[in-house]
Amino acid sequence: MAELHYETHTHDVLVIGAGGAGLRAAIEASAMGLSVALVCKSLLGKAHTVMAEGGLAAAMANVDAHDGWQTHFKDTMRGNKFLGNWKMAQLHAQEAPERVHELERWGAVFDRTADGKVNQRAFGGHSCRRLVHVGDRTGLELIRTLQDKGVHSGIDVFMECAVTDLLTDEGRVAGAFGYWRESGRFAIFRAKAVILATGGIGQAFKITSNSWEYTADGHGMAFRAGAEMIDMEFIQFHPTGMVWPPGVRGILVTEAVRGEGGRLTNSLGERFMENYDPKRMELSTRDIVAKAINSEVKAGRGSPHGGVFLDISHRDADYIKKKLPSMYHQFKELADVDITAGPMEVGPTTHYTMGGLRVDPETQETTVPGLFACGEVSGGLHGANRLGGNSLSDLIVFGRRAGVGAVAFAKANATLPSVNEAQVKTFAQQMMAPFEREGGESPYQIHSDLREMMQSKCGIVRDPVEVQQAIDAFPAYWDRVRRCTISGSRQYNPGWHLAFDLQNMLIASEAVARCALQRTESRGGHTRVDYANYDPYWAKHNSTIRRGPQGEVQVGVSPLPIMPDELKQLFDENEVPST
Amino acid sequence: MSQAAAGQQSFTLRVFRGEPDEAGHSTGSMTDYKVPLGDGMVVLDAVHHVQAQYDPSLAVRWNCKAAKCGSCSAEVNGKPSLMCKTRLDSLPLDEPVVVKPMRAFPLIRDLVTDVSWNYSVNQNIKPFTPANENVAQWDVKQEDVDRAQEFRKCIECFLCQDVCHVLRNHNQFAQFAGPRFMVRLASLEMHPMDAADRIPDIKERFGVGFCNITKCCTEVCPEEIHITDNAIIPLKERVVDRYYDPVMGFIRKLRGG
Numbered sequence: 088m089a090e091l092h093y094e095t096h097t098h099d100v101l102v103i104g105a106g107g108a109g110l111r112a113a114i115e116a117s118a119m120g121l122s123v124a125l126v127c128k129s130l131l132g133k134a135h136t137v138m139a140e141g142g143l144a145a146a147m148a149n150v151d152a153h154d155g156w157q158t159h160f161k162d163t164m165r166g167n168k169f170l171g172n173w174k175m176a177q178l179h180a181q182e183a184p185e186r187v188h189e190l191e192r193w194g195a196v197f198d199r200t201a202d203g204k205v206n207q208r209a210f211g212g213h214s215c216r217r218l219v220h221v222g223d224r225t226g227l228e229l230i231r232t233l234q235d236k237g238v239h240s241g242i243d244v245f246m247e248c249a250v251t252d253l254l255t256d257e258g259r260v261a262g263a264f265g266y267w268r269e270s271g272r273f274a275i276f277r278a279k280a281v282i283l284a285t286g287g288i289g290q291a292f293k294i295t296s297n298s299w300e301y302t303a304d305g306h307g308m309a310f311r312a313g314a315e316m317i318d319m320e321f322i323q324f325h326p327t328g329m330v331w332p333p334g335v336r337g338i339l340v341t342e343a344v345r346g347e348g349g350r351l352t353n354s355l356g357e358r359f360m361e362n363y364d365p366k367r368m369e370l371s372t373r374d375i376v377a378k379a380i381n382s383e384v385k386a387g388r389g390s391p392h393g394g395v396f397l398d399i400s401h402r403d404a405d406y407i408k409k410k411l412p413s414m415y416h417q418f419k420e421l422a423d424v425d426i427t428a429g430p431m432e433v434g435p436t437t438h439y440t441m442g443g444l445r446v447d448p449e450t451q452e453t454t455v456p457g458l459f460a461c462g463e464v465s466g467g468l469h470g471a472n473r474l475g476g477n478s479l480s481d482l483i484v485f486g487r488r489a490g491v492g493a494v495a496f497a498k499a500n501a502t503l504p505s506v507n508e509a510q511v512k513t514f515a516q517q518m519m520a521p522f523e524r525e526g527g528e529s530p531y532q533i534h535s536d537l538r539e540m541m542q543s544k545c546g547i548v549r550d551p552v553e554v555q556q557a558i559d560a561f562p563a564y565w566d567r568v569r570r571c572t573i574s575g576s577r578q579y580n581p582g583w584h585l586a587f588d589l590q591n592m593l594i595a596s597e598a599v600a601r602c603a604l605q606r607t608e609s610r611g612g613h614t615r616v617d618y619a620n621y622d623p624y625w626a627k628h629n630s631t632i633r634r635g636p637q638g639e640v641q642v643g644v645s646p647l648p649i650m651p652d653e654l655k656q657l658f659d660e661n662e663v664p665s666t
Numbered sequence: 667m668s669q670a671a672a673g674q675q676s677f678t679l680r681v682f683r684g685e686p687d688e689a690g691h692s693t694g695s696m697t698d699y700k701v702p703l704g705d706g707m708v709v710l711d712a713v714h715h716v717q718a719q720y721d722p723s724l725a726v727r728w729n730c731k732a733a734k735c736g737s738c739s740a741e742v743n744g745k746p747s748l749m750c751k752t753r754l755d756s757l758p759l760d761e762p763v764v765v766k767p768m769r770a771f772p773l774i775r776d777l778v779t780d781v782s783w784n785y786s787v788n789q790n791i792k793p794f795t796p797a798n799e800n801v802a803q804w805d806v807k808q809e810d811v812d813r814a815q816e817f818r819k820c821i822e823c824f825l826c827q828d829v830c831h832v833l834r835n836h837n838q839f840a841q842f843a844g845p846r847f848m849v850r851l852a853s854l855e856m857h858p859m860d861a862a863d864r865i866p867d868i869k870e871r872f873g874v875g876f877c878n879i880t881k882c883c884t885e886v887c888p889e890e891i892h893i894t895d896n897a898i899i900p901l902k903e904r905v906v907d908r909y910y911d912p913v914m915g916f917i918r919k920l921r922g923g
Contacts, residue, residue, distance in 0.1 A: 130727070131785065132822055133735045191804060194794030196811045196818055196857065203805035221815065227734065228818060238785070239793045246785070269774050298729040332706025338732045417732060420751055422706060531718040575723025578685065579775040582722025 091515050093264075093273035095506075098124040098243065099497045100490075101262060101278035103250045103305065106134035107226075107482030108462025108489070109284030110233035115490025116282075117240045121497055124276055125242050126265065128249040128300060132234045135286050135298055135463075136482065139226025140341035140413065142208055142218030143483075144476030145183035149204040154215035156180040157657050163477060164650075166212040166372050167441075167470025168611045169626065169664055170318070173650040174448035175468040179477070179484050186483040187219050195232040197221055209346045212372040212474040223341045223411045229479055248274065250304070251587055252514045253281065253312040253458065254506060260312065260457040261504035264514040268584070271577020273515055277506060279497035280457045282489050283309060287440035287463040288322075288595040290534075290588075293542035295437040296328055296339040305464035306598070307591025309444050310640075314453040316632040317466040317645070318442030319595070320602035321612040323473055324547045326376035328436025330394035335421050337436040340397065340414060342475040344431075345369040347410055349399040351380070352430070353388035359395070374472040374611045377435040381547050384434065394434030400427055435547055439478065440595075441469040441612055442602070445631070450492030451485055457496055457504075461489035471611025520569075521586045527572035530585040537564060537589070541596050549603050550616045557600045564593055594640060601642040602630040626664035676702045677754065679712045680762035681724070685775045692773040698762060703754065709765060710738050710749035713777070725776035733888055736823030740777050741766045746825040746886045768828040781824050787843050790871065794854055795862035810858040817853035817897060819889040820846065826883035826893060832876045843872035845883035845893045852897035855904065869905045874898065 100116040102109045105127035113125045127134065146159040159180035164171060187205065191197065197219050198206040208218045221228040238244065250265035254275065262277040285305030289297025306316060327340040345351075351369050353359050363379040364371035371379075380395050390396055399407055404427035408415050411426070418424040418431055443466035444453045451459045462482050469477065521530075540560060544553040568589045573582040608622035609615050628644045635641035655663045679701045684694010699720055701712045710728055717724050728738040731750045738749040743757060743764050757763055771779035826845035832838045843851075851868055854860050868874050881894045891897070907914045 129729055130737065130781065133729045133737050135729075137735045137821075138730045138732065188802070192796050192799050194796075194854075194857065194860075196814050196853075198815075199806055199808040199811060201808075203807050204803060206808075221818070224734070224819065227821065231818065235788070235793055238789050246782070269778075269780075298731065298735075300729065333704055334707050334711040335731070413734065420733070420753070421708070529718070529722050531722055535718070573722060575721070579725040579778050580723045581717060581725065585722070 091512055093275055093511065093515070095275050095277060096124055096243070096245070097277040097503065098122040099278060100124070100280050100282065100493045101126065101276045102282045102284060103263060104134065104284035104286060104462070105131055105244070106136040106284060106286060106462060107229050107233060107479060108486035109282065110230070110237050111483050111486025112282045112284060112461055112490040112493070113242045114233065114237050114240050115487045116494050117242050119491070119494045121494055123242045124245060124278065125237070126245040126248050126250055126263070126276060128247065128268065131244055131246050132230055134230065135300060136226045136230040136479070138296070138298070138339065139229070139479055140223040140339060141210060141343035141346060142220035142225045142476050143187065143229065143479035144210070144213060144217050144474065145187045145219055145480055146180060146215070146217060147184045147187060147205060147207065147219070149200055150207040151215035151217070154217060158215060159183070159217065160654070161657055162213050163474060166472055166474040168472055169470070170610065170629065170647065171470030172448050172467035172648055173654060174648065175485070177654065178448065178488070179468055179480060182484045183480040186480070186487065190229065190232050190483070193232050193236045195228050197228070208343065209370060210475045211342055211345065211367070211370045211376065213476065218346070218476040220343070222409065223343050223413050225479065229482070249584060250276070251308065251518060253308050254510060255312055256504035256507060258456060259500070259504055260455055261506060264511060266518065268579055271580065271583070273518070275506065275511060277503060279500055279503060280459065280493035282459040282461060282493050283444065283464050284460070284462045284486065284489070285464045288592065289437050289440070291537060291541050291592045291596045292437035292546070293538040294328065294337040296325060296337055297437065302588035303591040303595035304588070305460065306443065306595045309453060309455065309458065309460070310594050310632070310634050312455050312458065313634060314455045314458060315445045316443060316598055317445045317629045318470065318602070319598040319632055320606050320630055321441035321471050322437060322599060323373060323439035323441055323612050324377040324435040325438035326373055326380055326435055327397055327433040329422065330390070330432050330434040331392035331422060338417070339436065339438065340431060340433050341411070342373070344397060344399050344411060344414060347399060348402055349397050351376070352396045352398065353383045354390060355388055359383050359388070372472055373475060377547060378614060380433070380435055390432045392432050394432040396430035397433045398430035400429055437542070439463065439473055441471065441473055442466040447492070449488065450495070451489035452492055452496065457500065459489045459493045461485040471613065518587060521571060521573045521583060524570065524572045527570040528567060530571050530573065530582055530589055533564065533567050533571060533589055534585060537592060537596065541599070545596070545600050545603055548614045548616055551604055554600050554604045558597065558604065561593060561597050568593065597640040598632040601640055602632065605630055605642050605644070623664070674703055674759055676700050677759040678762040679716065680764045681713070681716065681777070682766045683724070683776050684773065686773050690772060696764070703759070707754045708750055709742055709747070709752045709754065709763065712754065712763070713749060713765065725774070725778045727778055734821060736821030739768055739823045739825050739828065741768060746828045748823060748825070748888050751888060768824070770828045770830070770834040783839055784822070784824055784827060784846060787847050788850065791847065791850060791854070792862045792864050792867065794857065794860055796859050797861035804859060806858050813856045813896065814853050816891055817849045817856070819891055820849050821889060822846065823888060825886045825888065829882045829886045831880065831882065838873070838876055841873045842876040845898065847872060848874060848877070848901055849891060849893055849897045852901055855901065865904055865908050868901050869909065874901050874905055877902070
């Protein structure tokens with residue numbers, strides 16, 4: 088390789104990813120007086136948070152006066168099938184309301200109740216009306232508020248700059264290496280503490296509500312730096328994605344449709360949720376509704392395009408347009424369906440990564456010193472199944488905590504770690520390798536095959552034989568990725584970027600498959616054909632993933648943190664798995 | 667629905683491919699690709715087909731593919747549009763579908779333009795400044811926030827900036843903030859809890875007077891925000907009230923403002 092050129096930026100804290108979690112972390116770190124760099128691979132304000140629709144869960148008790156943090160905590164633990172980290176669930180429920188007030192003071196304009204408070208709507212698995220919202224564009228409100236707060240907070244924002252690897256110095260994180268998408272030129276970001284807020288892994292699946300950005304970047308780079316992941320078998324398949332036309336298959340249909348009274352029916356016109364969760368019906372948890380839809384379709388009771396029907400047209404047309412405006416437009420413009428007049432066709436879509444990097448529940452530090460994680464890339468809060476609305480609240484509660492944690496680390500370890508030139512050179516060489524090869528496949532073909540495989544072999548219902556086939560297929564995928572070739576230059580070249588992203592998706596995909604094979608039970612977002620029920624051993628254990636001595640994806644288990652008695656008492660007798 | 671769509675198997679996508687030269691001028695040419703036609707297909711699907719089947723290096727911005735993020739802005743058959751929301755069966759397919767980058771902004775490559783100017787404008791807008799920050803819960807009625815919520819639907823696709831002739835044809839980037847930021851300013855000015863005064867900035871720094879109400883911005887807005895009627899005209903009125911209305915001027919003098 089020719090002489091290596093790169094620019095260097097130095098800050099106290101580096102935040103990678105500018106969705107809700109990354110922005111909230113950066114705002115906090117900056118408010119505490121440290122210098123902060125915020126690096127994101129898209130334009131500011133385009134991160135996945137912008138697509139969140141239905142709302143943000145916070146027990147403000149504005150609509151249901153009996154709500155409180157204990158109730159939210161209980162709903163969250165029941166929803167995550169008691170596999171979540173109790174401490175995170177407690178902090179999340181306790182702190183979410185204050186974070187919402189804070190957003191208001193930063194300019195967010197939420198829908199109001201008749202008596203002038205922040206309005207809250209019903210959602211699956213929440214026993215009170217709890218979701219703060221703006222019609223069905225809550226994520227846009229959240230990200231725009233944080234974006235405007237952020238750009239006036241003295242944060243240095245680096246847009247359309249993709250981070251590919253973490254720099255390390257004697258076991259501590261030292262910053263990150265990346266490239267400008269526009270020019271393809273390399274840059275390093277030196278920092279005393281680094282916060283990963285890179286989102287999930289949905290692009291590893293064929294049918295997904297996730298954008299091109301969701302390529303497991305944080306999972307991959309943290310894995311290579313030695314960080315531990317947990318619960319990677321738990322992928323949330325959202326019950327309601329669009330199924331037709333083909334180009335929009337997987338695009339999200341907000342749970343708010345059901346929150347506002349939408350009914351699910353099969354081809355016989357039956358409200359089939361009566362057979363799966365008669366008490367909560369359409370507002371059951373996402374894992375149960377997704378599996379119910381899957382079963383109805385498999386039993387031959389599906390809609391013409393392989394989904395089921397979701398109907399809100401019994402409600403007043405003006406009300407639908409006011410509370411679900413983007414759903415109205417999405418179906419009208421993309422599928423020629425008027426949702427005020429007739430049903431939508433919907434089916435499950437890969438939506439959310441419950442697992443992720445293991446973090447300290449209070450500081451969000453990963454198992455690598457100085458490396459923090461928040462938002463979807465982290466694991467713990469959502470256990471085996473996330474409740475709708477708990478993601479946006481997760482972002483602001485633990486985004487803030489990651490900011491505080493990173494500042495404390497940067498102050499306690501005030502010497503800037505040194506840069507290992509050999510490491511930078513290796514990273515640069517890896518990036519340039521696809522240009523130096525000839526005759527390989529297009530990365531798009533490899534990506535398409537990977538998505539097909541993950542969807543069919545590690546999807547909603549998992550057959551261990553098929554999961555093993557996926558595991559056996561990964562070495563061949565690595566060979567293909569290492570041989571793939573690209574055309575064009577380094578300037579704004581999506582093919583080049585994908586060639587690298589595939590490596591992270593392969594790591595995350597193998598983590599999913601290995602955890603899925605190991606967990607011999609069905610729980611939340613993980614369903615095994617050969618083990619239909621909960622297993623008492625797995626009720627008390629999280630799956631773990633670490634990098635082995637040869638760089639391999641190594642699966643293991645760790646005991647679940649034990650809930651203290653005063654919290655256990657909030658639940659029914661024997662409800663919390665005993666130790 | 668176009669006549670040609672019925673029974674048609676494929677169509678021609680004519681895409682701009684190019685980059686700026688050393689002087690920053692856009693250079694390049696239109697390239698034709700034959701793309702199979704599918705049910706309900708949108709222009710962005712066709713662009714993705716080209717990336718996957720012909721040339722992975724075709725540069726395009728996109729994220730959500732559901733008209734929520736405002737990334738995939740381009741000019742389709744001459745009209746500023748979101749590619750994810752432009753159905754092919756709404757276009758004449760017996761002739762090529764022509765896709766070009768937004769013309770008002772400097773070219774980066776292919777369909778990607780440099781929109782960073784917009785972010786620098788936003789940086790100069792006085793942020794939300796609440797009157798009483800310390801009240802635990804604000805009492806604000808829905809009808810008081812309806813107007814601000816309309817403006818906050820903006821997904822920052824910058825199509826309104828692209829189509830605005832003050833920017834596109836007259837290059838007044840230093841004098842006029844453009845429709846997007848008139849909407850942003852209006853969302854702050856009409857926020858019931860905001861206490862900052864931005865009227866002098868709206869007049870001088872952001873140049874609301876440059877808009878001569880041709881409403882092109884309103885026509886291209888994918889969020890159907892009434893940019894001209896609900897944002898720009900009321901801001902113009904507030905400027906007029908402050909600076910040119912003799913009665914208001916007299917009252918202000920009495921108040922010592």
